Amino acid sequence: MEQVMEKIRGIEHQLYAYNYALAIIGIDAETAAPTDSAEGRGEAVSLLSCKQYELLTGDELGQLLEAAAALELDERAAAECRELRRMRERYTRIPAEEFAQDSRVFTLSQDAWHKAKEQSDFSIFAPWLEKGLEIRRRWAGYIDPAKDVYDVWLDFYQDGLCMASADPFFAALKEKILPLVRRIQTEGKPVRTDFLHQDWPLEDQRRLAEYVMEAMGLSPNHCTLSESEHPFTSGLYDGDVRITTHYDPQDMLSSLYSVIHEGGHALYERNVSPALRYTVLAEGSCSGVHESQSRLFENYIGRSREFLSWLWPELVRLFPKQLEGISCEELYRAANRAEPSLIRTEADELTYPLHIMVRYELEKQLMHGQLPVAELPAAWNRLYKEYLGVDVPDDAQGVLQDIHWSGGDFGYFPTYALGTAYAAQMVEQMKRSFDLGHCCAEGNLEPVRAYLREKIWQYGKMLEPAELIRRGCGGEFDPECFANYLERKYTEIYEL
């Protein structure tokens, strides 16, 4: 066994190096690269992706995995082989030339999206979206021709997810949320939000971000924060994780909750066991599990009354003028206002799933060719009106707001809502072990980290997503838990 696994790990090591390079190139593209530099980047990304592709689909790995199949492997080695086999199966089905060509397309597509968003001009991005959809449909056909094209990608981001399970999940959620939103609008005691929109100096917002990262246990020795159009997390290895935020000079909460959200992702990546370093297991599990961790910190901790009461003195210190005459309870309610809005990343907990449902509906139609790309902006605006009751003023604040589709990530959005629902149950479970509210009120998140490290983080991809969710939730996933949480929380805030 030793010899076979040593060789397999040599290949994993190489995969790590390519992943590292591609991740750094991606971070650079979003945070530092000159505006017109996509061409040279596209060339490099395409070639490096091909090298990775060759490694994964090559005969050497094939033979090694075959040899490994005949051996008695320990749990970790078995998991490494399982992941490698899964990746290999997927990649092998996509022809090499198409893989190279298509990787280049997505680099250029992301560049086009940036320019389109900047100019709020969907027509710049439309032809690239068309290409991206065509690629993903084609690839879905390669990966599993027997399966629905959109189901292939749902499963890609979250093992086992398909429309047959997502449709009822969203339908039930919609049934719970829409009436609640309406009750708030008609019967709810108004929440004061006027003070949110004023000048919040960037320098002080930066200090706030540092303060919160420190409390989360993210030291600049291993995790840095930079700025990008769209906040994201990129984990290089457990010793090096990057997060980004986007500062809105008129809205302090926007970056605050981005930092806490990305900080949750970062903690997950930082706490994968170093023993798994440089293997394919050395990263967080599928998107749904990953999003459960970011949403857990963002919503269940960051938006809690206790956490905000701990943060309050620092907020007042940094923003004495802006918060004059405001109480911590008022901030808490404002940070939890249920207010149909335009931008997903800034949405509150209650209306957030509606943003996801819009994307889920549209992705489904786009992938199935039922919605022509040219009609997407109108369809987007129509659904925002229907689900959220808001009028979309321009494409930058509408269909162009998210980076995902430009990189070919169709089927990713549902994992945000699922992750949020997992997190609700995980938090309930966590509260059986220790007094979460007390920890938050003291700004002491180590018990949270210790708990999640034990249940989820340390394993990386060693355990399957379903098992991680079971461990985190303390049993089978129950979407009711999330729905009940929302009802409880918003009934209290709006005194319904």
Place this chain on the structure above:
Amino acid sequence: MEQVMEKIRGIEHQLYAYNYALAIIGIDAETAAPTDSAEGRGEAVSLLSCKQYELLTGDELGQLLEAAAALELDERAAAECRELRRMRERYTRIPAEEFAQDSRVFTLSQDAWHKAKEQSDFSIFAPWLEKGLEIRRRWAGYIDPAKDVYDVWLDFYQDGLCMASADPFFAALKEKILPLVRRIQTEGKPVRTDFLHQDWPLEDQRRLAEYVMEAMGLSPNHCTLSESEHPFTSGLYDGDVRITTHYDPQDMLSSLYSVIHEGGHALYERNVSPALRYTVLAEGSCSGVHESQSRLFENYIGRSREFLSWLWPELVRLFPKQLEGISCEELYRAANRAEPSLIRTEADELTYPLHIMVRYELEKQLMHGQLPVAELPAAWNRLYKEYLGVDVPDDAQGVLQDIHWSGGDFGYFPTYALGTAYAAQMVEQMKRSFDLGHCCAEGNLEPVRAYLREKIWQYGKMLEPAELIRRGCGGEFDPECFANYLERKYTEIYEL
């Protein structure tokens, strides 16, 4: 021919992708990475360098180059093969395992240097310097066992350079500079420099950098500026070049001249003909030629009376308080003060070569094993006293100030002095074509760019360094030209 060259260019394309990845990883390490992230970076860098090594030393390229040798190639194809053969010859001699192992060492060594400099503690860096020297001595033995180890590396950075030519160059320069420095100190009319040391707000220094980059023709669409401990330039391809600077809040000129220096490098990389893109010819020539371009902009343009007269209104606009009561002529003299100092990158034109000579002497001894690493700081301080008359207060401002040795770049420093001397002659030649002073006074540097683009930049590595120097200098290189320039300039400034 078509078919062979097409395959060769496929390999060049792959080399480009690895270069791109390694360059971005390097930029990230110096500008954005968390402080304790060297381990994972070292792994990735080592593996990617190996892939590059395998490509260069592999049978495929060997057979293709052999096939190409029998063909009638056009000038460009012949140059591509020449460069590939040169790289292949060097790499082939270094055993693969050592190549991998040693690449990792330099990543960790640079990290140790950062920490050592931060704490001004040479002992943190000493064991890594020892390792680096051992590696470079060993590699020199592989590359050319018949040659002196230091000569191998001089030749590596500047084709044809060796101690036999560098020794007399530096000796003659020293003979010219030292008496001039002494005359200035004894007979020179003092230059007012008191106003240089005050608070120069970083925000305004940043605006100044942007203003100067714009005048140089470096648009943020293709060239961005960021901050690092040690300023550097990194060219990804002609459409994407990065420069960095280091702001000193107490000294505005420090970053100003770093930006102009790196801007010169950047212009060179930006103006390599796009026709050479993704080939091994698509970058500036050897270090001496490259430094001639950066020093040309830094000294002969940036420190000229005419350029400063153009910049003056903007300086006064940005720093009205700091420059109150100061004349442009006083700034000109202050920016050209000949003042023995501690830091190479901030040195004036006259004493700069002395900083290089210190390093040249020490590198030579280190490479030859005549100076134990433990004794390096003392030797450094002794030579700074001897050549520059200054006392080194600590290692951060002494032996640890430069990044070069930590990355294994022994033999690079002399190219700074040589480049500066080439530039003196190039400027003289340029002045025969157009009125350089007038262009500088108007802030119109397009004629300079057009001239250098035609003579040097466009060719990338297509022409050999000697030929580029001949074209730039309008004939054979004559070191006297630089010596005379220094004498003329400083006799005037100090009214000797």
